[in-house]
Amino acid sequence: MSNTDVRAQQSRLVDMPVVRVRYYGRWFAGALILLVLAAMVRSAVTNPRFQWQVVWDYLFDASILSGLYNTLWLTVVAMFIGVTLGTVVAVMRSSKNPVLSQSAAAYAWAFRGTPLLVQLIFWYNIAALYPVIEIGIPFGPTFASLDANTYITVYVAAALGLGLNEAAYMSEIVRSGLNAVHPGQREAAEALGMSSRRILVRIILPQAMRVIIPPTGNQLIGMLKTTSVVSVIALQELLYSAQLIYSTTFQTIPLLIVASLWYLLITTVLSIGQHYLERHFGRSDLASTRSTAIDEESDDDDHK
Incomplete structure (x- = not known):
């Protein structure tokens, strides 16, 4: 095709009218959703059975x-245990040592295969199995002996139950992040003489964070709500506090709304924090995309 034909074709394309596509289905769906939301808001505001004054009072x-304070500290402690121990278990799963890898696999199998409720009750009643907890070398000397009834309080039992259970799930999340890093990264670092620990800390984990952060954020938000399970061992967290109040005042709905509002507020804050973390660890992808676009533009200019 000659240059004259190309120019003529471009001229015809420029002269063609631009017609905007009308998405009638989207408009209808959007209007329907807005109508349903308006009806729900109107019902919540005008229905006196919601007892909004009671909600504001409590x-x-x-x-x-x-109860909110107990929920927050328990979430932080359980996630700290879960992330720290889960990372250790994930590294063990990736080890070439069969004893380490199989032990880590057995840990994940045991804690993911039994209900969290059972684990909480188990830790709360651990003194029935081990009245005295001994710390020392297996088959060797004992350095310290602790009374289980004294040290395994309801708070310790809740933190252990939630944290150890979370570690099993976090180990799979961290392992998937580690596996997402190309093996060539480790091989290149080994060729430069870097130690295994330094490769993990400086090369593998920073790149794996882009894969680890999103599901970890979901686990954190899930943990916030999972803390309500500790009411089975009589730990007074947010939901249990609301239950104690409405069991005497019989104002069930307003107190449940109070607990829901606090859960929604904290979840919103955590979601915003997760967004900024994802953006922070995704900067390398953004920089890579921009670099690729600049290279392509320069190539096009060279061809012209």
Whole structure:
């Protein structure tokens, strides 16, 4: 095709009218959803059975705030145990040592294969199996002996139950992140003489974080709500505090709304933090995309 034909074709394309595509289905779906939302808001505002005044009265009640505090610290402690131990278990699963890898696999199998509720009750009643907890070398000397009834309190049992269970799930998340890093990265680092520990900390983990962060954020939000299970061992967290109040006042719906509002607020804050973390660890992808686009533009200019 000659240059004259190309110019003529481009001229015809420029002269063609631009017609906007009308998405009638999207407009209808959007209008329908807005109508349903408006109906729900109107019902919630005008229905006196929601008892919004009771909700505001109990929103900052001392008992509710105490339960909220227990929920927050338990979430932080359980996730700290889960992320730390889960990373160790994931590294063990990736080890070439069969004893380490199989031990890590057995840990994940045991804690993911039994209900969390059972694990919580087990840790709460651990003194029935081990009245005295001995710390020392297996088949060797004992350095310290602890009374289980004294040291395994309801708070310790809740943290152990949630944290050890979370570690089993976090180990799979971290392992998937480690496996997502190309093996050539490790081979190149080994060729430069870097140690295995330094390769893991400086090369593998920073790249794996892009894969690890999103599901870890979901686990954190899930843990916030999973803490409600500890009410089975009489630990007064947010939901249990609301239950104690409405068991005496019989104002079930308003107190459940109070607990839901606090859960929604904290979940929103955690989601915003997760967004910024993902953006931070995704900067390398963005820089790579921009670099590729610049290279392609320069290639096009060279061809012209």
